[in-house]
Amino acid sequence: MDKKKEFSLFEVTPEIEHFARLCDQNNGIDKELYTKYEVKRGLRDLNGKGVLAGLTNISDVCAKKLVDGVEVPCAGNLYYRGYNIKDLVKGFLEDKHFGFEEIAYLLLFGELPNEKELGVFHDTLVERRTLPPTFVRDVIMKAPSRDMMISLSRSILNLYSYDDKADDTTIPNVLRQCLNLISEFPMLMVYGYHAYNYRLGEDLFIYAPSQELSTAENILMMLREDRKYTELEAKILDMALVLHMDHGGGNNSTFTTHVVTSSGTDTYSTIAAALASLKGPKHGGANIKVTQMFEDMKKVVKDWKDEDEVRRYLCNLLEKNGFDRKGLIYGMGHAIYSVSDPRADIFKVFVKQLAQEKGCEEEYALYEMVENMAPKVIAEKRKIYKGVNANVDFYSGLVYSMLDLPPALYTPIFAAARIVGWSAHRLEELRNVDKIIRPAYKPLAEHREYVRMEDR
Incomplete structure (x- = not known):
């Protein structure tokens, strides 16, 4: 009898890799079809406006105002119960x-x-x-x-x-x-x-x-x-x-x-x-990525006050040549805000005070430089549909690190x-609302006749 091979539930075996290739092969959808059928990926349009899915009295996020009947970006505001x-x-x-x-x-x-x-x-x-x-x-x-x-x-x-x-x-x-x-x-x-x-x-x-x-x-x-x-x-x-x-x-x-x-x-x-x-790192885990990105930046950039050196680092990020090679400057941009995130604006005043108390003025100055420089670098490198600004995660990671909070507790x-x-x-x-939320998905697979095992 053949000796049973060792097996681990936590190992990606060759069989799993084979099945994964099948998943990848049969799950792909042509990106142009999303446009053809007017599917709002992420439930948002290209301008970042969300699909209306409900009503709420609890809070409101405002990032646009009407000027001559046209919506234009403005400084962001957040309202709790009005x-x-x-x-x-x-x-x-x-x-x-x-x-x-x-x-x-x-x-x-x-x-x-x-x-x-x-x-x-x-x-x-x-x-x-x-x-x-x-x-x-x-x-x-x-x-x-x-x-x-x-x-x-x-x-x-x-x-x-x-x-x-x-x-x-x-x-x-x-x-x-x-x-x-x-x-x-x-x-x-x-x-x-x-x-x-x-x-x-x-x-x-x-x-x-x-x-x-x-x-x-x-x-x-x-x-x-x-x-x-x-x-x-x-x-x-x-x-x-x-x-x-x-x-x-x-x-x-x-x-x-x-x-x-x-x-x-x-x-x-x-x-x-x-x-x-x-x-998920695209939601609550974003401030950890900001902190990790700056830790990498502080190692790579020799002179934190050198704007040219900082700019090169940011350009390398966008070109997927630095940090995690995802092509992102973490902490910059938001699904709704395009001019400013009010939470970041409030935070920034007190971050500076904490930096002074903790003796982290140089680190704060680096964050401030990146905050001012990153939107310009992104605009040069990318086609963007709305403005880019520092979001609340940009400074919250710095705050938590200065508070000596462990990264494991950030989220x-x-x-x-x-x-x-x-x-x-x-x-x-x-x-x-006494109704289950159940949005629609358009099926793309053609209907097929069942094939018996001996005929496959």
Whole structure:
């Protein structure tokens, strides 16, 4: 008898390679057919305008204005429940309090809270900063993943098993579940990170969240062994959470939330699906690519102040001769914004302050140079249908690195903010639309007669 060959589930075998060639051979579609049948790839037209798929009161992204009856690009604005994000940020900064809880209230319930209402909401979130008994030991500590988004998805799906009303999709029950997840998310994120590092041989420390601290402060406190952070660090992380909280109904993960909610499934499955979407490098993982690109740039470019040398590096990126050879300058451009991303504009002011506190002025100056230079280089090298500008991911990676946050948590922090928006959109979908989302795809394969095995 022949000796059975060794086999691994995690190996791409010659048989798999053969099947993959068949997949590639039989799945190709002529790109011109998308134009012929007026298919909006990515559900967007060539000018970046999205296909209308729903209605929302939660947030609005504006990047154009009407001039003499014609839409023209303008400086971008983001509105939460009708309020300009710039005014909201200015408001809580001038009042000298953290913004996460206040803006979460606004997105979930539609109005800005007064002092008493905010106090009740804050207390509601605080009392839910807890996990089921033994959950850390039985779920988070077992088989920890190197990817924190996978760890988070697994933890959230496991929470389903602890909820006696997991499948109840009435508004009060879904709101209860959403508030639980918003409160628990920082713990799931930080504990998952510590659990994985413990498996790698590092010390394990698990700190309970403090009732006195804000969401941003708790993240920093639970993450750091000495529990210490500066006021500016907490303020900037809080701002990052607010700026990432929502971005209209059409972004990939929020649209996923609407699609999955429309099927009638439970809250835990819905949020896990949104996390899977956000995990993608074209969505939530973009700031990691920005950070990696700049790390490569700092090695290749000898003089960070030499504009010609920086320009050559950027040109090499676009020509697929540098970094990951994808032909992209990460952090530049956005599906909607063409003149400016308001989140990046707000971030930039505070990034500079943090750079001064951390002694990273030279690094900040390099980012600023690339921000100004990249749109011109892209315009020279590429045919573009709208303007190109720095998006929020361009600076958020720098912020997180200066906060000494591990890259493994960059996307989870995005998710810790966006879960508020996902929750608001899930509640809105349940309240207004009792119809499953099911778009159309045009079939191209010709109908064929079945051929019996002996005749193939």
